[in-house]
Amino acid sequence: MSREEHLKPVVALVDQLVQAGVRHLCVSPGSRSTPLTIAGARQAGLEIYTILDERSAGFFAYGLAKRSGEPVALVCTSGTAVANYLPAVIEAYFSRVPLLIITADRPAELREQGSNQTIRQTHLFSAHVKWMYELPTAEDSPILIRHARVAATRAVAVAMASPAGPVHLNYPLREPLLPPRDVDTKRVPLSFYTGVLHPAPRAIERVLGQIALAGRILIVSGPQPTTDALAVEKLAVKLRAVILADPLSGHRTSGNSEVPVLAHADVWLRADDASRDEIKPDVILRFGRAVTSKTVGQALLSWQEKPQILVDENMLWSDPQEGATDVIQANPASFCEALNSAIGDTAEVRDARLAYADQLIRLDRACQERMRERMEQLEPFFEGQIFPELARLLPDDTNLYIGNSMPIRDMDSFFPITATRLRVFANRGASGIDGVVSSAVGAAAYLREKTVLVIGDLSFFHDQNGLLAASLYHIPLVIVLVQNDGGGIFSMLSQATQQDVFPYFETPHGRDFQHTAALYGAHYTRARDWDDFRLALRDGLTRNDLTLIQIDTDRAENARLHHKVLAPPEREREEGSL
Amino acid sequence: MSREEHLKPVVALVDQLVQAGVRHLCVSPGSRSTPLTIAGARQAGLEIYTILDERSAGFFAYGLAKRSGEPVALVCTSGTAVANYLPAVIEAYFSRVPLLIITADRPAELREQGSNQTIRQTHLFSAHVKWMYELPTAEDSPILIRHARVAATRAVAVAMASPAGPVHLNYPLREPLLPPRDVDTKRVPLSFYTGVLHPAPRAIERVLGQIALAGRILIVSGPQPTTDALAVEKLAVKLRAVILADPLSGHRTSGNSEVPVLAHADVWLRADDASRDEIKPDVILRFGRAVTSKTVGQALLSWQEKPQILVDENMLWSDPQEGATDVIQANPASFCEALNSAIGDTAEVRDARLAYADQLIRLDRACQERMRERMEQLEPFFEGQIFPELARLLPDDTNLYIGNSMPIRDMDSFFPITATRLRVFANRGASGIDGVVSSAVGAAAYLREKTVLVIGDLSFFHDQNGLLAASLYHIPLVIVLVQNDGGGIFSMLSQATQQDVFPYFETPHGRDFQHTAALYGAHYTRARDWDDFRLALRDGLTRNDLTLIQIDTDRAENARLHHKVLAPPEREREEGSL
Numbered sequence A, B: 001m002s003r004e005e006h007l008k009p010v011v012a013l014v015d016q017l018v019q020a021g022v023r024h025l026c027v028s029p030g031s032r033s034t035p036l037t038i039a040g041a042r043q044a045g046l047e048i049y050t051i052l053d054e055r056s057a058g059f060f061a062y063g064l065a066k067r068s069g070e071p072v073a074l075v076c077t078s079g080t081a082v083a084n085y086l087p088a089v090i091e092a093y094f095s096r097v098p099l100l101i102i103t104a105d106r107p108a109e110l111r112e113q114g115s116n117q118t119i120r121q122t123h124l125f126s127a128h129v130k131w132m133y134e135l136p137t138a139e140d141s142p143i144l145i146r147h148a149r150v151a152a153t154r155a156v157a158v159a160m161a162s163p164a165g166p167v168h169l170n171y172p173l174r175e176p177l178l179p180p181r182d183v184d185t186k187r188v189p190l191s192f193y194t195g196v197l198h199p200a201p202r203a204i205e206r207v208l209g210q211i212a213l214a215g216r217i218l219i220v221s222g223p224q225p226t227t228d229a230l231a232v233e234k235l236a237v238k239l240r241a242v243i244l245a246d247p248l249s250g251h252r253t254s255g256n257s258e259v260p261v262l263a264h265a266d267v268w269l270r271a272d273d274a275s276r277d278e279i280k281p282d283v284i285l286r287f288g289r290a291v292t293s294k295t296v297g298q299a300l301l302s303w304q305e306k307p308q309i310l311v312d313e314n315m316l317w318s319d320p321q322e323g324a325t326d327v328i329q330a331n332p333a334s335f336c337e338a339l340n341s342a343i344g345d346t347a348e349v350r351d352a353r354l355a356y357a358d359q360l361i362r363l364d365r366a367c368q369e370r371m372r373e374r375m376e377q378l379e380p381f382f383e384g385q386i387f388p389e390l391a392r393l394l395p396d397d398t399n400l401y402i403g404n405s406m407p408i409r410d411m412d413s414f415f416p417i418t419a420t421r422l423r424v425f426a427n428r429g430a431s432g433i434d435g436v437v438s439s440a441v442g443a444a445a446y447l448r449e450k451t452v453l454v455i456g457d458l459s460f461f462h463d464q465n466g467l468l469a470a471s472l473y474h475i476p477l478v479i480v481l482v483q484n485d486g487g488g489i490f491s492m493l494s495q496a497t498q499q500d501v502f503p504y505f506e507t508p509h510g511r512d513f514q515h516t517a518a519l520y521g522a523h524y525t526r527a528r529d530w531d532d533f534r535l536a537l538r539d540g541l542t543r544n545d546l547t548l549i550q551i552d553t554d555r556a557e558n559a560r561l562h563h564k565v566l567a568p569p570e571r572e573r574e575e576g577s578l
Helices: A003-019 A034-041 A054-068 A086-095 A142-160 A201-211 A226-239 A265-271 A294-302 A332-342 A347-376 A383-393 A406-414 A436-448 A457-462 A464-472 A488-492 A514-519 A530-542 A555-566 A569-575 B003-019 B034-042 B054-068 B086-095 B142-160 B201-211 B226-239 B265-271 B294-302 B332-342 B347-376 B383-393 B406-414 B436-448 B457-462 B464-472 B488-492 B514-519 B530-542 B555-566 B569-575
Strands: A024-027 A047-050 A072-076 A099-105 A131-134 A166-172 A217-221 A242-245 A283-287 A308-311 A326-328 A398-402 A422-426 A451-456 A477-483 A523-527 A547-552 B024-027 B047-050 B072-076 B099-105 B131-134 B166-172 B217-221 B242-245 B283-287 B308-311 B326-328 B398-402 B422-426 B451-456 B477-483 B523-527 B547-552
Touching: A003 A034, A003 A142, A024 A034, A024 A054, A034 A072, A034 A099, A054 A072, A054 A086, A054 A099, A054 A422, A054 A436, A054 A464, A086 A099, A086 A166, A099 A142, A131 A142, A142 A166, A201 A283, A201 A326, A201 A332, A217 A226, A217 A347, A226 A242, A226 A283, A226 A332, A242 A347, A265 A294, A265 A347, A265 A406, A265 A555, A347 A383, A347 A406, A347 A555, A383 A406, A383 A451, A383 A477, A383 A530, A383 A555, A398 A406, A398 A436, A406 A422, A406 A451, A406 A488, A422 A436, A436 A451, A436 A457, A436 A464, A436 A477, A451 A457, A451 A530, A457 A464, A457 A477, A457 B464, A464 A514, A464 B457, A464 B464, A477 A530, A488 A555, A514 A523, A514 A547, A514 B514, A523 A530, A530 A547, B003 B034, B003 B142, B024 B034, B024 B054, B034 B072, B034 B099, B054 B072, B054 B086, B054 B099, B054 B422, B054 B436, B054 B464, B086 B099, B086 B166, B099 B142, B131 B142, B142 B166, B201 B283, B201 B326, B201 B332, B217 B226, B217 B347, B226 B242, B226 B283, B226 B332, B242 B347, B265 B294, B265 B347, B265 B406, B265 B555, B347 B383, B347 B406, B347 B555, B383 B406, B383 B451, B383 B477, B383 B530, B383 B555, B398 B406, B398 B436, B406 B422, B406 B451, B406 B488, B422 B436, B436 B451, B436 B457, B436 B464, B436 B477, B451 B457, B451 B530, B457 B464, B457 B477, B464 B514, B477 B530, B488 B555, B514 B523, B514 B547, B523 B530, B530 B547
Parallel strands: A024 A047, A024 A072, A072 A099, A099 A166, A131 A166, A217 A242, A217 A283, A283 A308, A308 A326, A398 A422, A398 A451, A451 A477, A477 A547, A523 A547, B024 B047, B024 B072, B072 B099, B099 B166, B131 B166, B217 B242, B217 B283, B283 B308, B308 B326, B398 B422, B398 B451, B451 B477, B477 B547, B523 B547
Antiparallel strands: none
């Protein structure tokens, strides 16, 4: 028996991960994690990505899990390597993405004594993981081998169970660190079945009562999975309700033209195209996480005397405005189906509902048309114009990944209703600007689907390291880089009035990202106008590797254009033509 | 009264930080932190660095605090921005560097409801900060203004108190976020005096008894501050002891030629130039944190029947080998002074001690000479040769920052005793490869001292973002980049025998860092030979900004040369000349 037999449980754990449904493993280099890395590399059924920067690795795994819906595993060595995962773990926790973080650690007898790369790993992710479990130090024991297998399945099951999220396994490992080959790979026959939360019958009755006579039903959809979006759309059709659609709700890009969907509420509520009182709904049904638009949030609060039903599977209470009157714990799709099958003939209020939907749709389309006309006259480049361009240019089934903070807000304001089917993603669990490049690369890695990322320069700068995986693994990603040399969003905020301190927010960095493109072998275009942009985008979409399209804008000028395009019709007249 | 009066406590807190001794503030851009950023920008006596990537910001502050010994403050916005500090916080915690992390947060009423950029911030750094305190949400109240000032002083005091380390203030802030100008800046008169831990008289008596008749006294110094190193050297002279000096102990580069210092114990213990029994000390006195060399650690363990006295100010028990027999809580300098003044005439054992020191010094110098001869014959490039080169080339009072994992080990093996006074640093609290660039940039930022960083390509890749601050703030840093396109250390480990999985450890990335140099406007040289290297280094040291000197090596070839240079004299004869 070789000295490495004590590592059998590690090999068993990795093998059982595959049995439990893990197909992708992201490994960062390190020494203490050697047994996990080698077991992973030798494991059939596991695709491995080696990613040097653990922060990027975390977000890559997040993007891959977000797109695929599958649990993605991460492996790193002991020490601060683990700490680099934290931003992605937090994002995954709040956006309910299943990650399995497996961290190698020194065994107990080597901790708390100044040993190399030894920190306090066990509860490092504290309140942002669903489950943290420290395995017993690996030993050559049938009980520990079986235990490692069961723990692997449990970890995957917990990560996948609703609400999905990150799980942390900490694995203390003793030297020597080369695991044995040809371990008995008998899998423990252990399957798991995650449940579906059905609404309480009482809750459905309550909602039926609230909507029975309601002539104006507004559905507000925040970020949600596609399956939920489709169920919500069916419900909307049955109810003759109109959907106020967050850019991440899926409704704007579901390709379903039957459903009345509002795309620009953020704009016309701000521009006051109609007063909030005029368009006040009788009942509000809310799905998904909190909407991106602050203006929509404020409108929801102003309508607080109306029934406002929040369907919240996880009881994480996605209600920043505290406007909800009824919170229903249920899987959104289950709720929609249950309500759908319980709704009787709604003929008596049908006309009122259709009229209300029609009123809002007309507002929305008029607003869209107004913005279109205004934007057409702006020569290179108004940042908001990116989104109508993408709506026109992207083929069906493209992934569209949107950065924080400005792109997602511009997407909300300017992305029109389109007949194209797109999958839209953004990191809105914690809404950081960190890790966005890697998240998009991870999403694109899944089935190597065409993916376009729209990102600002600060966020791009933050995670340039994420480009390495795109380059090494030939991942087909087109990055639209909105380069205004600093934090463009601050030009929209009150800081911009404080000239003495404003440089501390603008934070110009002066980088020429052509060098970044060269470092990662990306096809690079600095677009001079929209024709250039269109050409570069079309080209990029034909390639099977990395494309970087840069659009240069001026922060202050862009803020001015932004206000012009979003201005109410009245102001346009006051100021003369644009 | 404007609506922003509620932010007076924020302005007061920032002002009081200066009173408490904070002179440097590192700010990352964000919205919720606006009051802190503006207050910092308007505060007299505070130098501000704006650093886009919070992970880099954390390590920059760490490097600045490590070099200066002063508390350095960090400010960032809410959400995952905070999480990016974690690696630096952990490193600071274990290497006892005073950091003050001030994080903006949403007030309680906006948490746990899906609000934007809202996570569970309060205990995010869990077991790796000395103190976490959440301030009451800022309000316009004399009590809260005074409280913010007292909390500021307390936070600095706790960070500075022995053992120094990171402190986290979480600050809930309500909108609007523009703080008032001209706040009454009356400082609270509050000074703090950190204490000095003196050894118990009983402990000094115990040690006096142990050393009284000891003819062989070995002092083992791990990483420690310069003040401690100087005190240890005085003690060594008085005791006629010899010092086994970790590369971070300060002894190899203190410029003090009076003291017998061993520089290559890691090499000759491994090569078995003398058996461990032959050179077994009668008493071992240990200072500083755990030594870098595993071989030295094993020798300490093999001498476990001898008294092994560990002076450990913080009771973090820096004894990975568990070889200590007596652990003395005391400030090392205080301990040395107390022992020094208590030692009587040591004439009776003087000759034995001098003979022992002489024996070890001869071993050490012979080993150094052997390696020198062997290295001279190696044409470009053996990585270890960098260190004798630096010992010759660096002027007095240069900062020398050493990366993990291979450079610090090579420094240990190959950096000779030198008459040059250098300050040597490395991130050995948690020994991560992350954040090393920023740490060196931060150290160099202090008084803009000439600083040389020796770093491997993986570690360099990890924190390329750290170069932005060097570029924007014209920080005089020379980076010696050891480029072997992957993890060179793994070629030294047992993984190298596993050809099927070895690529998962080598992790070649294929980047040409000339593009990175271009992105950050660094002077770039790819050295072809040592003459080239010397020229580029001398040039770099005359510049007031960033220089990147790349040395290309081959991982496998370097591992072979490494074994050759480190081989015992016997093996050299067996193998013929090099």
